[in-house]
Amino acid sequence: ARRCASPAGDKMAGADGDDSLYPIAVLIDELRNEDVQLRLNSIKKLSTIALALGVERTRTELLPFLTDTIYDEDEVLLALAEQLGNFTMLVGGPEYVHCLLPPLESLATVEETVVRDKAVESLRKISHEHSPVDLEVHFEPLVKRLASGDWFTSRTSACGLFSVCYPRVSSTVKAEIRQHFRNLCSDDTPMVRRAAASKLGEFAKVLELEYVKSDIISLFTALASDEQDSVRLLAVEACVSIATLLPQEDLETLVMPTLRQAAEDKSWRVRYMVADKFSELQKAVGPEITKNDLVPAFQNLLKDCEAEVRAAAANKVKEFCENLPEDSRETIIMTHILPCVKCPEVRLNIISNLDCVNEVIGIRQLSQSLLPAIVELAEDAKWRVRLAIIEYMPLLAGQLGVEFFDEKLNSLCMAWLVDHVYAIREAATCNLTKLVEKFGAEWAQNTIVPKVLGMANDPNYLHRMTTLFCINALSEACGQEITTKHMLPVVLKMSNDQVANVRFNVAKSLQKIGPVLDSNCLQAEVKPVLEKLAADQDIDVKYFAQEAVSVLALA
Amino acid sequence: MADIISTVEFNYSGELLATGDKGGRVVIFQREQESKNRPLSRGEYNVYSTFQSHEPEFDYLKSLEIEEKINKIRWLPQQNAAHFLLSTNDKTIKLWKISERDKRAEGYNLKDEDGRLRDPFRISTLRVPVLMPMDLMVEASPRRIFANAHTYHINSISVNSDHETYLSADDLRINLWHLEITDRSFNIVDIKPANMEELTEVITAAECHPHQCNVFVYSSSKGTIRLCDMRAAALCDRHSKFFEEPEDPSSRSFFSEIISSISDVKFSHSGRYMMTRDYLSVKVWDLNMENRPVETYQVHEYLRSKLCSLYENDCIFDKFECCWNGSDSAIMTGSYNNFFRMFDRNTRRDITLEASRENSKPRATLKPRKVCTGGKRKKDEISVDSLDFNKKILHTAWHPKENVIAVAATNNLYIFQDKMN
Numbered sequence A: 001a002r003r004c005a006s007p008a009g010d011k012m013a014g015a016d017g018d019d020s021l022y023p024i025a026v027l028i029d030e031l032r033n034e035d036v037q038l039r040l041n042s043i044k045k046l047s048t049i050a051l052a053l054g055v056e057r058t059r060t061e062l063l064p065f066l067t068d069t070i071y072d073e074d075e076v077l078l079a080l081a082e083q084l085g086n087f088t089m090l091v092g093g094p095e096y097v098h099c100l101l102p103p104l105e106s107l108a109t110v111e112e113t114v115v116r117d118k119a120v121e122s123l124r125k126i127s128h129e130h131s132p133v134d135l136e137v138h139f140e141p142l143v144k145r146l147a148s149g150d151w152f153t154s155r156t157s158a159c160g161l162f163s164v165c166y167p168r169v170s171s172t173v174k175a176e177i178r179q180h181f182r183n184l185c186s187d188d189t190p191m192v193r194r195a196a197a198s199k200l201g202e203f204a205k206v207l208e209l210e211y212v213k214s215d216i217i218s219l220f221t222a223l224a225s226d227e228q229d230s231v232r233l234l235a236v237e238a239c240v241s242i243a244t245l246l247p248q249e250d251l252e253t254l255v256m257p258t259l260r261q262a263a264e265d266k267s268w269r270v271r272y273m274v275a276d277k278f279s280e281l282q283k284a285v286g287p288e289i290t291k292n293d294l295v296p297a298f299q300n301l302l303k304d305c306e307a308e309v310r311a312a313a314a315n316k317v318k319e320f321c322e323n324l325p326e327d328s329r330e331t332i333i334m335t336h337i338l339p340c341v342k343c344p345e346v347r348l349n350i351i352s353n354l355d356c357v358n359e360v361i362g363i364r365q366l367s368q369s370l371l372p373a374i375v376e377l378a379e380d381a382k383w384r385v386r387l388a389i390i391e392y393m394p395l396l397a398g399q400l401g402v403e404f405f406d407e408k409l410n411s412l413c414m415a416w417l418v419d420h421v422y423a424i425r426e427a428a429t430c431n432l433t434k435l436v437e438k439f440g441a442e443w444a445q446n447t448i449v450p451k452v453l454g455m456a457n458d459p460n461y462l463h464r465m466t467t468l469f470c471i472n473a474l475s476e477a478c479g480q481e482i483t484t485k486h487m488l489p490v491v492l493k494m495s496n497d498q499v500a501n502v503r504f505n506v507a508k509s510l511q512k513i514g515p516v517l518d519s520n521c522l523q524a525e526v527k528p529v530l531e532k533l534a535a536d537q538d539i540d541v542k543y544f545a546q547e548a549v550s551v552l553a554l555a
Numbered sequence B: 001m002a003d004i005i006s007t008v009e010f011n012y013s014g015e016l017l018a019t020g021d022k023g024g025r026v027v028i029f030q031r032e033q034e035s036k037n038r039p040l041s042r043g044e045y046n047v048y049s050t051f052q053s054h055e056p057e058f059d060y061l062k063s064l065e066i067e068e069k070i071n072k073i074r075w076l077p078q079q080n081a082a083h084f085l086l087s088t089n090d091k092t093i094k095l096w097k098i099s100e101r102d103k104r105a106e107g108y109n110l111k112d113e114d115g116r117l118r119d120p121f122r123i124s125t126l127r128v129p130v131l132m133p134m135d136l137m138v139e140a141s142p143r144r145i146f147a148n149a150h151t152y153h154i155n156s157i158s159v160n161s162d163h164e165t166y167l168s169a170d171d172l173r174i175n176l177w178h179l180e181i182t183d184r185s186f187n188i189v190d191i192k193p194a195n196m197e198e199l200t201e202v203i204t205a206a207e208c209h210p211h212q213c214n215v216f217v218y219s220s221s222k223g224t225i226r227l228c229d230m231r232a233a234a235l236c237d238r239h240s241k242f243f244e245e246p247e248d249p250s251s252r253s254f255f256s257e258i259i260s261s262i263s264d265v266k267f268s269h270s271g272r273y274m275m276t277r278d279y280l281s282v283k284v285w286d287l288n289m290e291n292r293p294v295e296t297y298q299v300h301e302y303l304r305s306k307l308c309s310l311y312e313n314d315c316i317f318d319k320f321e322c323c324w325n326g327s328d329s330a331i332m333t334g335s336y337n338n339f340f341r342m343f344d345r346n347t348r349r350d351i352t353l354e355a356s357r358e359n360s361k362p363r364a365t366l367k368p369r370k371v372c373t374g375g376k377r378k379k380d381e382i383s384v385d386s387l388d389f390n391k392k393i394l395h396t397a398w399h400p401k402e403n404v405i406a407v408a409a410t411n412n413l414y415i416f417q418d419k420m421n
Helices: A008-011 A021-032 A036-044 A046-068 A074-084 A096-107 A111-128 A132-147 A153-160 A171-185 A188-206 A209-224 A229-245 A248-253 A256-264 A270-274 A278-302 A307-315 A318-323 A326-339 A344-351 A361-376 A385-398 A402-417 A422-439 A440-459 A461-478 A480-496 A501-517 A519-534 A539-551 B256-260 B300-314
Strands: B005-010 B017-022 B024-030 B045-052 B057-059 B065-066 B072-075 B084-087 B093-106 B130-146 B156-159 B165-168 B173-178 B181-190 B203-208 B215-220 B224-227 B242-243 B264-267 B273-277 B283-288 B296-297 B322-324 B330-334 B339-344 B350-354 B370-372 B381-382 B395-398 B406-411 B411-417
Touching: A008 A074, A021 A036, A021 A046, A036 A074, A046 A074, A046 A096, A046 B130, A074 A096, A074 A111, A096 A111, A096 A132, A111 A132, A111 A153, A132 A171, A132 B330, A153 A171, A153 A188, A153 A422, A171 A209, A188 A229, A209 A229, A209 A248, A209 A256, A229 A256, A229 A270, A248 A278, A256 A270, A256 A278, A270 A278, A270 A307, A278 A307, A278 A326, A318 A326, A361 A385, A361 A402, A361 B093, A385 A402, A385 A422, A402 A422, A402 A440, A402 A461, A422 A440, A422 A461, A440 A461, A440 A480, A461 A480, A480 A501, A480 A519, A501 A519, A501 A539, A519 A539, A539 B156, B005 B072, B005 B215, B005 B395, B005 B406, B005 B411, B017 B065, B017 B072, B017 B084, B017 B130, B017 B339, B017 B406, B045 B093, B045 B130, B072 B156, B084 B156, B130 B181, B165 B181, B165 B203, B173 B203, B203 B264, B215 B264, B264 B322, B273 B322, B283 B330, B322 B395, B330 B395
Parallel strands: B156 B203, B370 B381
Antiparallel strands: B005 B017, B017 B024, B024 B045, B057 B065, B072 B084, B084 B093, B093 B130, B156 B165, B165 B173, B173 B181, B203 B215, B215 B224, B224 B242, B264 B273, B273 B283, B283 B296, B322 B330, B330 B339, B339 B350, B395 B406, B406 B411
16 A cells, blocks of 8 residues: 655654755656556657766766666667767767767667667767777777777677777777778678678778778778678668869779679679669769760670569669760760660650750651550550550650651550540540640641531540540630531530530530630530530430520529 | 477587477477586486467368477577577478576565565665576577468478578478568479479479588489579579489389488588488489489398388388488488488498387497398397388488487487497
8 A cells, every 4th residue: 555645644754855856756666657648758858867877976876877788679679779979978078078978879789770870870979979099998998999809780880980990099099990801891691791881982982092992992892792792782872972082083993894894793682782883983083984984884784684683773764864964975875874774664764855856867867766665555454554645745746846746646645535534535625625735726727626526426435425525625725716626516416415424515605615715605505505515315414404504694 | 299290300519409299399409518526427417498379270261270290490509599490390490499497586576575565655775686596497488470372281381591591392392581581482493383293203302502602402202303593583493403312223113212202301410412212212412413322321222122011001101310420430320120220421330229218228328120021030130021011210310420319209209429439
C-alpha cells in the first residue's frame, strides 16, 4: 500500500526534501522500466536528468551508467546516441567533451546499423568541440581503438571518423590515421571494406592533394577490383568524389582506367551503379572526357545484356543529354545515343528534348531516325505509352512542320480517335484541338475535318460519339464558317441516331457549339432539333435537350 | 523433454553448437574453455542458451498447419560480442541475437532496497543507478523476421560471403535477402512450370559459395546440380554449370530416379569442390568438371537390394545430410541403426561408428561397426535385416577447425572428439 504524502507529517518530521526532485527521480528510475516506451521517454529527456544532476555527477555517474547499459531496443539506443551528440554543455563544456566518448564508443559497436551510424554522427559532431590537443589525447585514440578493434562493427564505425579528426591533428598523427585507413581498406571482412569504400570520397576531401594522388588512388583502384561485388560497386560512388578533387590532366591516368573497368564489370550490379551515377560522373570528369570515354560507355550501358542496367541507363538519358556540351550535343544524341535506345519510353524521353535539335538536323534525318520510334510508340500495346506520345504530338508537329505532319503523322492522329481505350480517344480529341490552334482553321478544314465528319457514319456508336466530341473541341478553333457549313449539318443529322447515347450527346454538342453559331442559325436549325429531342422517349435525351434549350436561351 | 532434433550446426569458430528440433526450439551449446584445473574435460559442450524459435501457425487461406519444426540453422560470422544465427521453419526465417548480460543496475530513487515505495517529499537527492555484477544471463532475442516469401516449404538457407545477403530455397524457388531488409526479397531462381502438371523436378538444397559472393549451387530431385552466377544476370534461371553423372544403364531400376535425388549439397571449405548426398552414396565433385564426380563413396550399398521395402516404409525418402571436416580431408554422413560413416579422402579408408548410449560409455573410444551383407555373420557384426530403420542419423556436423563432431540421433545429441594423446 502506498503511503500518502502528508505535508503536516513531513513538517513535523523536519523533512528537508521537496518534491521538485520527484519528476527527475521518476525519469531516472524509468531508464530501467520494463516498458520500452517509458525507457525511450526517459532517454529523450536525458538532458533534463543531466541538468538536475549537474555537470560533475553527469560526468562521474550518469555517463558511466549509460556506457555499460547497451542492452536495449534499437529505438532507445538510437535516441541515446542522438542525445549524447548534444551533451557538450551538460558535461561542463568543451574542456570536458571527451567524457562523452566512452558511451558513444560503446554505441559505435552495436550491430544495428542505424544506431551505429547515429553514434558516429554524434561523435563527428562533438569532434568539432574538441581542442586540437584533446583530439590527439582523447579522440584519435578512440578512433585507433575502434579501427583495430576485434569486432567488425567497431572497425566499420572507425571508417566514418577519420575525416573529422584528420584536419586538426599533427602530421605524425595524420600519418597514423592514413595508415589505419589503408588497413581498413584491405580488411579481411567485406563489411569493413564496404564501410571504407563508402567513406573513401569523404576522406579524400580532407587529405592534402599529394596524398590523394599517392594514397587514395591506389586504395580506390584496389577497392574497385575487390573480389566482392558489394565492395566494387561502392567504389563507383567514390569515383565521383575523387574525380572532382583531381585536376583535369590527372583524371585520364588516375581515374579513367578504373571507371572504364567498372563500366564493363562482369557483375551487372556494378554496371548498374555506373549507370545510376552517370550524371554525376559526367559532371565530375568534364566535357572532354565525356565525349571521348563516357559516350561510348553510355552506349554500352544502354545496350547492356541485363535489363536492370538498361533501365538505369535509360533513366539518365535525359540528364546526360542536357549536360552535354552545346556544340556537340545534337550530333552525339542523334548519332550515338538514339540508335542505342530500343525501349519506347526512353526514345520518348529523348524526343521530348528535341527543341534543341530542330534547327541543326534536317527534317529528312529527323524523320528517318525518329519516325520509326514515333510510330512504334503510337502503336504500343500499352495504352499509357500511346497516351504519352499523343501528348507530345502538338510539340512534335510544331517542330516538324505541317508538311511533314500531314505526310507522316496525320493518319496516326486519326487512328487514335478510334482507339479502343477511352483515355486515348479523349486525348486524341484534345490533340486535334491543339493542332488546329497551331496549323490554323484552313488546314483543319482541308485535312482533318473531313475525316472527323466521316466517322459520323461509323457502325460503332462509340466512334460516332467521338465525332461529336471532336466537334465540341474543334468548333471554336475552326470558327463560325466551318462550324456552320460543315459541322452543324452532321450534328443535326445524328439527332436521328438509333443509340440514345449519341442523341443526348447531340444535345450536349449543340449546347457547346451554340455560342459559335449566329442567332439565325440557332433559331432556324438548332432550335427545332432540340425541341424534337426534348420530346424524345429516352429521359436522358430529354434532359440534355431541355438543358441545351435553356442554356442557349432558345425557349 | 527432448524433441526430435532436426538440424545441427557449429558456428564459425566452433565455440558454439546449435541444434533445432521438431518442437521449434533451438538449443545452443558452448564449449568450455580449457583449463588446467580440469585437464580431462577438454572443451566439453554445455548448454548455453535455449529458446523457442518458431511456433506452429495456421495458414487460413489454404487451411494448412505450418509446422514449427526447425529445418535449418545457419550462423552469421561474428560481428561483435553477441552471436547471430538464422533459423527457419517451412515458411519463415528468423534472425536471432544471442547476447550475454553479466551486469545489473541497482539503486532506485523511488523505491527502497526492499522494494517499498518512497515518499516523493522525502527524495532529497537523486541517485544514479550503479551497475553491479550478476550471474551470467544469456538472452536470445529475435532481431528480424523474414516472412511471406515462400509458397512452398523452405529446405535451405545459406549466408553469402559478403556478410550482407543470404539465400533461401524452397521446392521451386530461390530468394535472395538482405539481412537488414525484411519486407522485400529478390527471386533469383524460379523453376515453377507454367503448367504444374509438367512438374518433374524440384529443388532439394542450395548453398552459397564460401568465398565467391556471386556463385551458388542448387541440387534437384533428379540428381543434378546447377551452379549459378549472380553477376551474369539479375535472374539466375539459366545456370552457368550443370553437374550430372551419366546413369549406369545396368543398375537402372524402378527406384533409380528416387534414389538419385540429392538430399544435401555442401561446398568444401576451399571452395574448389562440392559434395552431394543421394540415398546410397556421397559424391565429391570438382567445380571444374561437370560430367562426373571425382570421388564416390558408398554409404550403405547393402540397401540396394532392399529398396522395395524401403520404399514401402517410406525410408527411401529420408534426407541425409553430409559434411566436410575443417581441412576437407574427410567427409561424414549418417545412416540407419544410429550408424554414421566417415571417409578419409586421402587414404580412402572409411569407418562406421554408432551413436547410442548402450554401446558406448562416456570417454570410451568408439568401436567401429560393420554390417554383414550375407553369408555367415561374424561376431559383433550386425546383419542387414536387423538394422533398425527408425534410428536414422540424418543430421551431422563437424567442427570447423578440430576433430569434434556432433551427431543427432533422433532426439539425442552426441558429441565425439578425437582421441587425446
